Amino acid sequence: MTDTAADHNGPEPNRLKFEVAILGGGFAGVFCGQRLAKSLKKAGVSPREAVIISDQNYMVFQPMLAEVAGGSISPRHVVNPIRQLCKGLTVLRGTAHDIDLEKREVEVNTGSFSAGVTIEFNHLVVTLGAEIDLSRVPGMPEHAYLMQNVGDAMVLRSTIISRIEEANAEYRPDVRKRLLTFVVVGGGYSGVETAGEILDMLLSVARYYTNVAEEDIRVVLVHSRDRILHTLGEELADYAGKKLSERGLELCLEDRVKAVTATKVYLQSGMVIETSTVVSTVGTAPNKTVKKMCDTYGVEHERYRIRANEYLKVPGHEGLWTAGDCALVPLADGGGEDCPQTAQFAMRQGIYLADNISLEIRKEKLKPFLFKGLGELASIGHQTAVASIMGKQFSGFIAWFMWRTIYVSKLPGLDRKLRVLIDWTLDLFFPRDINLLSPKYTSLFRHVHLEPNDVLFNRGEPAFSLYVVQKGEIHLRDADGKAVRFIKEGDYFGERALVHGGGYLLDAVAVEQTELVSLSGEVVLPFFQSSRRFRRLLAKTTAQVSAEAEVEAVVRNLHTHTLERSVTKVMREDCATLRSDQTVQDALILFKKRRYSVYPLVTADRKLVGVLGREDFFDFIKRGDVSEDTKLERIDLMHLPQCDASATVQEAIEEMVRAGRYKCLITDSENCLLGIVTVMDLLGEEAIENTLTVKADQ
Ligand SMILES: Cc1cc2nc3c(=O)[nH]c(=O)nc-3n(C[C@H](O)[C@H](O)[C@H](O)COP(=O)(O)OP(=O)(O)OC[C@H]3O[C@@H](n4cnc5c(N)ncnc54)[C@H](O)[C@@H]3O)c2cc1C
Known part of the structure; x- marks a missing residue:
């Protein structure tokens, strides 16, 4: 058991200085970056003086993730490279993990092989979005699927196909029913869109499965309010609910998920749904880097959404700006209300923010954020959407067509627009792809x-x-x-x-x-971090490494004549031992009498079997199948360095250094235990020698 020591200092990060640093490559960050590329020029600053830092090198069009999960569009169609979207700006892929508002620096982790980057800034734009935390509902973190990024949508799609494949092969009706039941939690945009798409996909592919009928399929949407899509007008929300119910979606309104297991969802109303597929679109939590910054520098926030003023500046912190889901921006004429966490607000805030930075550099008057929203749009599957735009309400295919047109208009470059349009047009005439492309990740073992x-x-x-x-x-x-x-x-x-x-x-x-x-x-670290026993294992290894250094230091201080002595001259013969046929009870008695950390275990004729560590012994007796009469031979033993009687002190020390231990056992040619040499004993010997030498000199 040993280890390679880690270098804790690491190489110095690269240091770069920018006029503007944007953290986050989502809607707010990318639209801010695109606008800055133009507006900075007006302020006489090169766009290269602005950097956008994001942990992915692409921007995700999240409102279309549900369609990826439902297999109606390709994952490639919802991502766009930030470098192409923000031409002219410096783009850095990395995770911003620490913001220092005093030094005006951000630490960025750029990957395992690189040294990282320290970004110095004059203006810092925080658009890091929000995260998901499912820990408030027992079982949700382990069993629920998410809909936060493209990977989540792809995993969900392959899970749905995998479930229907399994159900097709299953003969037990209850298991088949469970495999074909899907629960979506949350009746906001993403929940409704996801439930609609799952239902659509299952209904359209069922005909390819001989053992799956349309009526076997059950999709349930659980929502805490009395209406889905509550931010839409009542009429449109009811229309969406009605359309989805007609297609077979089961709505569980005014209810919440209490717990999730691998096969069941428990609702607060007492209802229990048998399912193996739960999708959560709730549980929004603050971004960790934002939370750390707010706590460290007393930045004003509400549940760690940063409080900005109408100019998207953070009051009390010079050069700090924010927008998007991680920000609280006052809604124009909103009577004290804040802007909702939606893509259209994040985009517009990003644009206003860029203009205001440029105005501030030019020392001109800033523009207040006056956007009030154009309306709302949600795709509910089956080429149907609901929309409320500039006071007008649309639904059905027209709304769905508008939805897709808006998206295409936001794509960068003509080639990309054409590719997506051609794919989508072909998809209208051909069936969905049911290839089970579940990514086979390289095993973690x-x-x-x-x-x-x-x-x-x-x-x-x-x-x-x-x-x-x-x-x-x-x-x-x-x-x-x-x-x-x-x-x-x-x-x-x-x-x-x-x-x-x-x-x-x-x-x-x-x-x-x-x-x-x-x-x-990925597998090992959570064990070390969450288990006391694993941490102790690590502490042991660490102790071994420091023991090695200490033993080496002792050797340097020993006289040559001590090093050349036979180990039998310095070993302690009366070391406390236990016999392998003795019991837990015997060990407890000895442990009380003699408080050592290790006890050699020997046979009746003193043949060395191994070494019993005190801590290992106490771990062992906590097991349910151990009694006072349990024989010690059942315990996993440790090994100490070992030398035979002909070895010198020097050789014993070399063994100790190699193993990172302070002790060495001495045995004869038959492997019988003769004694033990410890570093402490050697130091004692040396001290006596020194005293004797001094006395002789006197
Ligand atoms: C499934 C789904 C469906 C939705 N549907 C709609 C809809 O129909 N209509 C609508 O208006 N809104 C919708 N939304 C909400 C909308 O997507 C968000 O409001 C919008 O994305 C917010 O933009 P943002 O830039 O603030 O955050 P995000 O778009 O989340 O961007 C944050 C960025 O920061 C990056 N990041 C995070 N931490 C770090 C770090 N430490 N270092 C570097 N980079 C980091 C992230 O990778 C991400 O790129 C939906 C959201 C989801 C999840």
Whole structure:
């Protein structure tokens, strides 16, 4: 059990300075960037002086995600590259994880292999949107599907097809029913659109499945209010509800989800729905970077939506601007109301914000945000939409056609517009694609085979995995190529670099044919972070690494004559041992009498079996199947470095350094335990020697 120590300092990030830094490449950020490309020129500033930082290199047209989930449009059609949308601006793909309003800097993580970037700014535009937190409903984080980004929509689409495929092959009626029941939570735009699309897709593909009838399909929409799409006028919302009900959507209004399991949804009304597919479109939570900034600098907020004034500036913080879902912007003539969290407001706010930055640089009067909304539009599936635009209400195919036209008008470049239009036109005449393109992600658990001298990783590389040696041996080598750790069958390594980040400090090389199991950090890290026992395991490894350094330091202080002595001259023979046929009760008695951290376990004829660690013992006795009479041989034992009686102190110390331990067991040629040498004993010996030498000199 050992590890490659991580470099905690890491390389210095790249430092870049900009007039304007926009955080977030969604509606607000991208439209702000597009406008800045023009308006900055008016202020005599090059657009390159503005940077847009987003954790994805594309902008997602979220209002169309439901159609991706329903398979009526391709995922490619809802994403557009930010570099093409914001021509002229500097674009940086990375995660803004820390905002320093005093130093006027933002720290950006640009990936595992790069050093990151520190952005200095004069104006900071925060358009980081919102996140989803499902933790308030038990079972929701584990079992619910989300509809936040393209990946979510693609996963949902393949899940729906997978469920219908399974149902087609299933003979038990109750399981088939459960597989064909889909629950969508939330009756806002995304919930209604998603439910409509799921229903549409299932009904249109059912005819390809011999064992699935249309009437077997059940889609339920759960909403806490008495009407879906409550921000639309009552008439349109009722129209949408009626249309969806006619097509078979089951509406559960004025109800909430209480808990979710792998096979059931429990509602507050007491209703229980048997299903294996729950989609959540609720649970909006603040963006973490925004939350941290508000807490650190006392930025005014409401539930971590940043309070902006009518000019989209954040009062009390020079050069700080905000827009979109993470902002609270007063609605013009809204009587104290704030703008809703919608794409059309985010877009317009972004545009106003860009103009105001340009005006501020030119020291001119800023423009208040006067946009009141053009209306609302929701696609409800089956080439049907509902719209309320500039006081006029539309529904059905006309509204749906308007919806798509608006989208195409927002696409960058003629080529992109044409591609999407041609695809959509063809889709009108052909059936939906039911290919189950579920992405087969590379397993988070992998087998690795290495030939002798194959390098697993080099110093400085970022850590992605924890490794366990199944067969063979790995050497961890320092900068001089010297092997400093030897990792054998059953040992694991890599966890410290994984947990602390910053990359490996040693090279890992196979010395013979070696088989490893690698576990991705995505799997391992949550274990270390959430389990006390795993953390203790890590602490042990850390202690081992520091023990190694300390033992090395001790060696440097020992006299040559001590190092050359036989281990039998310095070992302690009366070390406390336990026999493998003794019981838990015997161990408890010994532990009370003699408080050591480890106890060698021997057979009746003193043959060494292993070492019992005090902590491992107490973990063991917590198990339900352990009683006072349980034999100690059932416990997983640890191993301490071991030397035979002919070894010198120097050799024993080398073993201790290698294993990162303060103790070494001494055995004879028959593997019988003779004694134990500890670093403390060696220091004691040295002290006595020194005293004797001083006395002799006197
Ligand atoms: C499924 C769905 C359907 C919707 N339907 C409609 C609709 O029909 N009509 C409507 O008006 N609105 C709709 N909305 C709401 C609309 O999409 C949002 O109001 C809009 O996206 C808000 O824009 P924004 O720029 O504030 O945030 P976002 O569009 O969410 O953009 C935030 C950006 O910041 C990036 N980011 C986040 N954290 C970091 C970080 N630390 N570092 C770097 N980048 C980061 C994100 O990746 C993202 O690109 C829908 C939303 C969803 C999810």
